[in-house]
Amino acid sequence: xxxxxxxxxxxxxxxxxxxxxxxxxxxxxxxxxxxxxxxxxxxxxxxxxxxxxxxxxxxxxxxxxxxxxxxxxxxxxxxxxxxxxxxxxxxxxxxxxxxxxxxxxxxxxxxxxxxxxxxxxxxxxxxxxxxxxxxxxxxxxxxxxxxxxxxxxxxxxxxxxxxxxxxxxxxxxxxxxxxxxxxxxxxxxxxxxxxxxxxxxxxxxxxxxxxxxxxxxxxxxxxxxxxxxxxxxxxxxxxxxxxxxxxxxx
Amino acid sequence: xxxxxxxxxxxxxxxxxxxxxxxxxxxxxxxxxxxxxxxxxxxxxxxxxxxxxxxxxxxxxxxxxxxxxxxxxxxxxxxxxxxxxxxxxxxxxxxxxxxxxxxxxxxxxxxxxxxxxxxxxxxxxxxxxxxxxxxxxxxxxxxxxxxxxxxxxxxxxxxxxxxxxxxxxxxxxxxxxxxxxxxxxxxxxxxxxxxxxxxxxxxxxxxxxxxxxxxxxxxxxxxxxxxxxxxxxxxxxxxxxxx
Numbered sequence: 001x002x003x004x005x006x007x008x009x010x011x012x013x014x015x016x017x018x019x020x021x022x023x024x025x026x027x028x029x030x031x032x033x034x035x036x037x038x039x040x041x042x043x044x045x046x047x048x049x050x051x052x053x054x055x056x057x058x059x060x061x062x063x064x065x066x067x068x069x070x071x072x073x074x075x076x077x078x079x080x081x082x083x084x085x086x087x088x089x090x091x092x093x094x095x096x097x098x099x100x101x102x103x104x105x106x107x108x109x110x111x112x113x114x115x116x117x118x119x120x121x122x123x124x125x126x127x128x129x130x131x132x133x134x135x136x137x138x139x140x141x142x143x144x145x146x147x148x149x150x151x152x153x154x155x156x157x158x159x160x161x162x163x164x165x166x167x168x169x170x171x172x173x174x175x176x177x178x179x180x181x182x183x184x185x186x187x188x189x190x191x192x193x194x195x196x197x198x199x200x201x202x203x204x205x206x207x208x209x210x211x212x213x214x215x216x217x218x219x220x221x222x223x224x225x226x227x228x229x230x231x232x233x234x235x236x237x238x239x240x241x242x243x244x245x246x247x248x249x250x
Numbered sequence: 251x252x253x254x255x256x257x258x259x260x261x262x263x264x265x266x267x268x269x270x271x272x273x274x275x276x277x278x279x280x281x282x283x284x285x286x287x288x289x290x291x292x293x294x295x296x297x298x299x300x301x302x303x304x305x306x307x308x309x310x311x312x313x314x315x316x317x318x319x320x321x322x323x324x325x326x327x328x329x330x331x332x333x334x335x336x337x338x339x340x341x342x343x344x345x346x347x348x349x350x351x352x353x354x355x356x357x358x359x360x361x362x363x364x365x366x367x368x369x370x371x372x373x374x375x376x377x378x379x380x381x382x383x384x385x386x387x388x389x390x391x392x393x394x395x396x397x398x399x400x401x402x403x404x405x406x407x408x409x410x411x412x413x414x415x416x417x418x419x420x421x422x423x424x425x426x427x428x429x430x431x432x433x434x435x436x437x438x439x440x441x442x443x444x445x446x447x448x449x450x451x452x453x454x455x456x457x458x459x460x461x462x463x464x465x466x467x468x469x470x471x472x473x474x475x476x477x478x479x480x481x482x483x484x485x486x487x488x489x490x491x492x493x
Contacts, residue, residue, distance in 0.1 A: 149340045156307055156341075158332040158405060159358040243309055244327040248268050 010035075053115045061115050065122045069094045072130035080137035084238040090133050093230045097129045097223050098122060110215070121219070124195070128180070128220050132227040136176035140232065143168035144239060151246055161240040169236055173228040180224040184217055193217075255282035257316070258409050258441035259304055259334075264313035266299055273299045274465045277313070281409075281458075286435050286442040288456035288473065290449060292487065295462040297445045298338070301411045304443065305334035317409070335407030337399050339414040339445075343386040348372070348397050351386060355404040363404070375400045376426045392423030399427070403434070410434065412444040416451065428455050449476055449488060461487065 013035050020027040052060040073091045080086040102118060102125075104110070111117040144151070147168050154164035187193060192200075195216060199209035241247055257280030266274040274296045281287045289297045302308040303315060306327050315322040317334065325333070332355075344351050352371060353363035369379035375396045386394060395415055402410065412431065416424045432455060434440050446452055452459050456473040461484045469481045479485045 149338075149342050150344075152307060152338070153341050153344075154354075154358065156305065156331055156336045156338065157355040157358060157401070158328045160328065163358055241309075243306060243323075245307060245309065248308070 049119065052119065056115055061118050064115075064119050065098065065126075068122060068126045069098065072126050072133075076130050076133040076137065079134045080141060080235065082141055083137070083235050086137070086235070089231060089234040093133065093227055093234065094126055094129050096230060097226050098125060100226060101125050101219055101222060105219075121216070124216055125219060125223050128223050129227045132176055132180070132224050133231055135179065136172055136228045136231050137235075139175045140168065140172040140235065143172050148246065155244060155246065161237065161244055164246070165236045165239065169232050173232050176228045177224045180220055184221070187213075187217065255280075255285065256318075257281060258283035258318060259443070260316040260319075261300075261303075262314045262316070264303065264310045264315060266296075266303065266308065266311050272465055274303075274310075277467055279460065279467055279470055281441060281443050283318070283441050284435070284439045285457040286431070286444060286455055287458040287460060288452035289443065289445045289460050289462060290447070290452050290476070291462035291468075294464075296465040297462055298413055300462070301336060301338075301413055301443065301445060304409070304411055305336045306330045307336070332405040333407060334409040334411065335402040335405055336411040337402040337413065337415055339417065341398050343394055343397065345386070347383050347385055348377075348389070349382045351397055351401050352382075352404055354401060371400050371403060375403070375430055390423075392419045392427075395419060395423070395427065396430075399430070407440065409441040409443070412442065414445050414447060417447060424451075431455065452476060463487070 013031065016031055017028055019025070020031060048064075052064055069091065072094055073087060076090045077087045080090070083089070102122065105117075105121065106113045111121065144165070150167065151164045155161070193213050193216075196209045196213040199212065200206055239247060259281045261277045261279055264274060264277040265272070277300065289300065291297055299308065303310055304317075306322060306325070309323075317325065317330070322330065344354055349363075349365065349368055352368045356363035365382065368382055372379050372381055377393060377396055377400075381389070381393070381397075386397065389397065395418065399412075399415060410431075416427050419427060428451065431442060431444070435442050444456065453473050453476055459471065459473045459476055460467055461469045461475075461479070461481075463483060469475060469479055469484045475484075476488055479488055
């Protein structure tokens with residue numbers, strides 16, 4: 001696609017601008033800011049990726065993945081602000097998921113250890129792991145708050161913190177994983193995944209695009225389960241003190 | 251009040267607060283072993299907090315608590331909570347059958363609860379053994395309360411803490427629970443500490459009474475003190491009836 005062709009696609013920005021103006025939605029300024037930001041951010045990422053891909057330097061790949069993990073951690077931690085040490089818990093989870101998935105892919109020679117594959121797949125893995133972390137933390141903090149009596153009951157009968165929080169933990173893990181599993185059930189029927197569509201538009205063989213898409217989907221299943229379980233088991237002990245008491249908040 | 255008896259639990263200048271809000275101030279006193287002590291006082295006096303301190307669900311901000319002359323911190327939390335059982339007013343039922351609820355304390359130890367034992371315990375609390383396989387949601391409030399007490403008794407606690415367990419019961423169920431608690435106390439020598447808003451119940455059942463207000467113990471003594479309190483605030487509370 002040429003820059004001229006790309007500039008013509010701005011017609012898709014003009015339509016919402018006209019609608020906003022006509023209907024007094026007041027969204028013109030935000031629409032323009034969003035458009036300008038997306039152009040700058042994506043072009044910047046495009047140039048950086050081109051540079052990193054061309055250089056094939058391990059250091060640049062490492063820096064790119066690190067940047068993704070830092071940004072994802074920053075975004076997800078706000079949802080678990082009430083959990084002590086949530087920043088490092090999210091960071092450790094994201095790093096573990098990244099190392100595990102890339103370790104399997106590269107270790108078993110499923111994908112080549114090149115910047116093109118590592119960075120693209122890392123982006124999907126870390127992004128998905130971040131969303132899963134947010135879903136899990138949202139649900140877990142709500143479950144803990146609304147089921148304090150149940151937690152206290154188990155503690156009062158001589159249960160350990162792990163036994164006391166077990167139901168809430170399992171419910172939160174399941175709830176955060178459901179969207180990933182459900183979306184995979186309807187994939188191809190309701191919508192074509194973005195990555196697959198992109199490959200097909202770029203001229204790739206649809207069967208090969210599907211193969212890659214399947215790889216990514218299986219990968220995301222692992223990402224979803226490992227993220228929720230790991231973050232859950234790292235988070236729950238901070239809700240209790242050394243005397244196995246639920247930490248009180250007024 | 252406790253000089254004639256060995257204390258089961260002793261508080262020594264205990265304070266407790268949450269985020270700077272003082273809930274209990276300078277609590278000092280003993281609960282006699284093998285006796286029934288009632289805790290009375292208006293809502294928000296800190297009675298439930300005091301019970302939770304007794305079985306280690308909470309720890310004091312300052313001061314000491316002794317369980318039979320041993321500092322409370324010298325007990326492992328799990329051991330302490332089995333020794334000092336608590337039936338809280340807010341304690342929920344586990345969804346499922348009555349057996350599932352009674353088996354919970356045993357399953358937490360990784361063991362299986364014998365059905366015969368469960369049936370015997372049910373009879374002890376005045377429920378027919380056929381209730382064992384019933385869903386807790388099919389039980390009345392009074393029956394659920396009895397199951398809650400029975401669940402606490404599964405651990406065979408030496409000290410039993412009860413938080414307004416009869417507040418939602420009808421007259422017949424209330425009498426049955428009172429008789430049950432008295433029986434447990436007399437038969438097994440279990441020390442009972444019982445929060446109640448029912449002053450007549452405190453007089454009928456309790457050997458001793460603590461009157462609490464605004465996080466402090468105002469007056470303690472034999473339950474008869476409720477008939478003629480020495481303290482003016484307690485007098486006014488008693489005359490006003492239970493709040």
